[in-house]
Amino acid sequence: MTEAARLRTEITSAHRLVVKVGSSSLTDASGRLDPTRLERLVDALAAARSRGQDVVLVSSGAMASGMLPLGLRHRPRDLASKQAAASVGQSLLVGQYGRLFAKHGLVVGQVLLTVEDVARQDHYRNALRTFTRLSELGVVPIVNENDTVATHEIRFGDNDRLAALVAHLVGADALVLLSDVDALYTAHPSSPDAERIGLVADLDELAVDTNGKGSEVGTGGMETKLQAARIATASGIPVVLASADAVAEALTGEPVGTLFLATGKRRSRKLLWLAYASVTKGELVLDAGAVRAVIDRKASLLPAGIVAVTGQFQAGDPVRLVSEAGQVIARGLVNYDSDELPAMIGRSTKELAETLGAHFDREVVHRDDLVLKQRKKKAS
Numbered sequence: 576m577t578e579a580a581r582l583r584t585e586i587t588s589a590h591r592l593v594v595k596v597g598s599s600s601l602t603d604a605s606g607r608l609d610p611t612r613l614e615r616l617v618d619a620l621a622a623a624r625s626r627g628q629d630v631v632l633v634s635s636g637a638m639a640s641g642m643l644p645l646g647l648r649h650r651p652r653d654l655a656s657k658q659a660a661a662s663v664g665q666s667l668l669v670g671q672y673g674r675l676f677a678k679h680g681l682v683v684g685q686v687l688l689t690v691e692d693v694a695r696q697d698h699y700r701n702a703l704r705t706f707t708r709l710s711e712l713g714v715v716p717i718v719n720e721n722d723t724v725a726t727h728e729i730r731f732g733d734n735d736r737l738a739a740l741v742a743h744l745v746g747a748d749a750l751v752l753l754s755d756v757d758a759l760y761t762a763h764p765s766s767p768d769a770e771r772i773g774l775v776a777d778l779d780e781l782a783v784d785t786n787g788k789g790s791e792v793g794t795g796g797m798e799t800k801l802q803a804a805r806i807a808t809a810s811g812i813p814v815v816l817a818s819a820d821a822v823a824e825a826l827t828g829e830p831v832g833t834l835f836l837a838t839g840k841r842r843s844r845k846l847l848w849l850a851y852a853s854v855t856k857g858e859l860v861l862d863a864g865a866v867r868a869v870i871d872r873k874a875s876l877l878p879a880g881i882v883a884v885t886g887q888f889q890a891g892d893p894v895r896l897v898s899e900a901g902q903v904i905a906r907g908l909v910n911y912d913s914d915e916l917p918a919m920i921g922r923s924t925k926e927l928a929e930t931l932g933a934h935f936d937r938e939v940v941h942r943d944d945l946v947l948k949q950r951k952k953k954a955s
């Protein structure tokens with residue numbers, strides 16, 4: 576069956592959907608919130624709800640919405656002005672959503688997240704608890720980055736990856752990315768030889784040029800959408816990228832836009848957090864044998880295979896596993912504090928059992944607490 580003839584059951588059968596809409600899809604040419612576009616989106620989401628689907632909306636547009644009331648003609652460049660614009664715009668944005676969803680008898684709840692909220696396990700659990708309760712109450716969560724407190728070092732900056740992480744967090748069955756472009760193209764859509772791509776079976780096999788500039792009000796362009804698609808599909812969540820103007824079609828399973836098939840298996844939340852959201856506290860440098868054992872045999876990391884330790888961390892913290900050439904091969908949750916490891920590294924399990932007693936935790940990183948870094952087969 577061709578992609579065009581196929582109803583997108585990935586979307587229609589999803590119990591829970593995360594839908595992300597970009598700034599460019601919510602504003603008019605002057606950068607003002609466009610009520611018609613907002614209404615079209617809300618109508619389609621409300622229809623999905625009435626079909627029994629749980630919907631979480633990740634909406635950009637705070638900064639864009641704040642520009643007009645502040646008399647700004649262009650998106651501000653400095654961080655403080657961006658934060659001020661987002662502060663003014665976010666309340667306007669959620670106010671509009673609140674009014675539009677209320678017409679369908681639905682209540683919205685604002686959820687503002689920072690990188691910390693998904694990077695720290697305790698914050699992650701807090702966010703999950705809130706989403707769970709909102710879902711039980713039938714509320715439509717409207718998520719955005721907490722722009723007013725996010726600084727350069729701790730920003731997602733774009734909402735595409737945030738949406739993919741939220742999709743994991745809430746256990747979504749599909750992720751829909753709505754933008755101002757109708758699909759993924761082999762090159763910037765303005766390029767004469769750009770070809771539309773309807774289906775991506777494996778992102779690792781994809782060769783597209785995403786360097787072309789995005790919209791005036793958007794952030795990240797196509798590259799961050801592909802990153803989001805990679806995060807989601809690699810752990811079992813299919814993704815549709817479509818024009819926000821075709822939101823109704825996208826949500827009813829029409830073959831609009833680009834479908835990215837799920838390639839990986841669903842992973843536990845802990846491993847997803849470890850792979851994509853955690854901030855590592857240090858590095859374990861592995862010899863060549865340990866690199867092979869971890870990658871090829873999916874083995875746990877033992878002290879004997881470690882040649883160096885850097886950074887300050889405590890047992891339970893996420894760390895990077897790197898080769899002697901400095902290539903990151905995995906992330907894992909370490910079982911020892913950084914100051915315990917120097918006395919252990921390079922020593923065999925037998926030797927350590929003699930010194931530390933037979934009951935020492937023999938793995939430095941257990942295989943169940945380890946995620947290998949994904950490797951691109953081709954550069955995109």
Ligand SMILES: Nc1ncnc2c1ncn2[C@@H]1O[C@H](COP(=O)(O)OP(=O)(O)O)[C@@H](O)[C@H]1O
Nearest residue numbers: 597598599754760762785789790793794796797
């Ligand atoms: N290969 C490509 N295929 C499609 N769009 C692309 C590509 N490369 C760059 N783009 C640009 O990415 C834009 C979407 O990104 P962005 O402006 O950040 O949107 P949003 O506000 O929806 O997040 C498109 O409008 C398009 O101009």
Ligand SMILES: N[C@@H](CCC(=O)OP(=O)(O)O)C(=O)O
Nearest residue numbers: 597598635636637638793794
């Ligand atoms: N948090 C920002 C979103 C950043 C942004 O513009 O993202 P996007 O439009 O999704 O590329 C805002 O609400 O303005």
